[in-house]
Amino acid sequence: MSTDLILVGGGLANSLVAWRLKQRHPSLRLLVLEQGDRLGGNHTWSFYESDLKASQHAWIDPLVAHRWPHYDVRFPGLERRLPTGYRSIPSERLDSVVGAALGDAVRLNATVTDVDAAGVTLASGERLDAGAVIDGRGDRGGQHLLLGFQKFLGQEVEFAEPHGRDGPVIMDATVDQRDGYRFIYTLPFDERRMLIEDTYYSDGPVVDQAVSRNTIADYAADQGWTIERIVREEMGSLPITLAGDARRYWADAPENVARSGLAALLFHATTGYSLVEAVRFADAVAAQRSFDAATLARLSRRISFSLWRRQAYFRLLNRMLFRAATPEERWLVLRRFYGLRKGLIERFYAGRLTPFDKLRIVVGRPPVPFFRGVACLNPATAGVLR
Ligand SMILES: Cc1cc2nc3c(=O)[nH]c(=O)nc-3n(C[C@H](O)[C@H](O)[C@H](O)COP(=O)(O)OP(=O)(O)OC[C@H]3O[C@@H](n4cnc5c(N)ncnc54)[C@H](O)[C@@H]3O)c2cc1C
Structure with a gap:
């Protein structure tokens, strides 16, 4: 067998696990299999400076492209600046930094159809064996969870003139309230470039893309900004857990196969954000002495159930x-x-x-x-x- 560990899906969680393992256990033979043509897809992952410990910042820092010392929230009757740092990782940065570190341990355009404790089968029919497998294929919803959604469409835009904002506005809820709790989220990347997201805490997952695009254009116009160019778009519908049964959710996981990220329910129940838990999980995997299938599968279940219990209040x-x-x-x-x-x-x-x-x-x-x-x-x- 030429591979110690196969990571199925090269999204956020598995990219961080693979990268951390490469740093701490360089002799481990890894293989990341990603169906897309790059690692990480098309996202901007943000987090608060206070979410992570100094040791975690130290290894995640090369991925951080934007840092601000504060952020604002705006509601009718409340405007507040919080002096908590905010940071963003663009998926292109994850792809370039982690991709370079992993080299030929990444196989892109590789769709996995079957996963078991001893390896995987690709859509092409090819069989790849390994000492262990971590399944990080992202959100799988599921009948055992009662969910609401944080859904959004974001556009990274370039303005004709400087926008004048000096930090993120995480929630501008002074906009019309419709389809649930609604707010505009803005991240100023430089003096003329900004990510603007039309966001909803909504009962259903479907994003009305046309409405969101118009809303973003209207919001920019209301602020006196002229959009010169739309650089890119991203869209998401993140699970917000209201209730559920984690053990039944896990019941269909093949024996001795570990899971990571959303697939392992490793996200904040109220925001659907998963970067912080992905960092913690990568550290936990890298702290192991043995990387056999049973050890990793046990570890991922233990971390998932423990987070599930701790998130009851959320x-x-x-x-x-x-x-x-x-x-x-x-x-x-x-x-x-x-x-x-x-x-x-x-x-x-x-x-x-x-x-x-x-x-x-x-x-x-x-x-x-x-x-x-x-x-x-x-x-x-x-x-x-x-
Ligand atoms: C647009 C967007 C923005 C977000 N912003 C934030 C944020 O700011 N902060 C935050 O903490 N969270 C954010 N999230 C939420 C969450 O962190 C992300 O969804 C995160 O990417 C989840 O990580 P993951 O590794 O579990 O899944 P993913 O990153 O979705 O990775 C799953 C990977 O598996 C691959 N895959 C799926 N099936 C197969 C298969 N059969 N074979 C091979 N590969 C396969 C997919 O192509 C994908 O690359 C955002 C989500 C979205 C959608």
């Missing part, structure tokens, strides 16, 4: 947002949240809330009717609310 908040609040009221929940202390907001996004934080988020004057909120405590009743 699923409760999601039920409040999606079930106790009507779609038109959702922005009130977020406005109230952004009035809380900076440290709590940072711990919320890092998935490291303290018991006091959890209490602080829900006590006080509730932005949604009390009894609808209480009904959300039970996932079963929340599923049928409204």
Whole structure:
């Protein structure tokens, strides 16, 4: 056997695992199989500086193309600048840096049809054997999860003149509220270039692309910006977990096959973002002494179930947002949240809330009717609310 570990899918999670393993275990024989023509697809992955530890920043830093020392949120009646750093990784950077480090350990345009503990089969019929397999083929939805969605369409645009913004506006919710909680997200990449995303916390996953493109054009015009060129577009519909059964979700995974990323439910339940968990998972894999199939499969299940348990509180908040609040009221929940202390907001996004934080988020004057909120405590009743 010439391969120790096959990584199926060269998206965010498996690219980070492969890259971290290459750094820490250079003699390990890896093979990343990606169906697309590059690693990472077409995304901009952002995260808060406070999400990661110094040791994690140290290895992820070569992928970071944009850094800001603060970010803003805007709601009717609340504008706030938070002095928490924000960082972005474009997928082209992941492709060039990780691709160069992995060299011929990456095979592009390789679609995998079957996965088992001893290897994979490609669409061409070719069989590849390995000591272990990590399946990182991304979001697989699934009947065992009750989901809402964070969906968006973003355009990276170039303006005729400098836009004048000095940092990200993570949520500009002063726009019309429709199809759920709606906001515009902007990342200024340089003085004339910006990513503008039309974003919804919505009950359904479908992005109305034509509406979003018009919305972005209108938003730019309202700000007094003239779009000279649309550089690229990206689109997503991220799972926001309201309730579910992680063990049943995993039940169809072949024995002794590990999973990574969204496929392993490794994402923040309230944002659908997965970069932070992907960094943590890559570190956990690289900390192993043995890379056999049983060890990695056990590790990935353990990390997945542990995150699932720790995210129970976030699923409760999601039920409040999606079930106790009507779609038109959702922005009130977020406005109230952004009035809380900076440290709590940072711990919320890092998935490291303290018991006091959890209490602080829900006590006080509730932005949604009390009894609808209480009904959300039970996932079963929340599923049928409204
Ligand atoms: C447009 C967009 C923007 C996002 N922005 C952020 C953000 O700012 N911050 C954040 O933390 N999260 C963000 N997310 C959410 C999440 O982090 C991403 O979806 C992330 O890419 C998920 O990582 P993953 O490795 O699990 O899956 P993916 O990155 O989707 O990787 C799966 C890979 O598997 C490949 N694949 C699938 N099937 C096969 C097959 N049969 N054979 C071979 N290869 C296959 C796919 O082509 C893909 O490359 C964003 C998502 C999207 C869609």
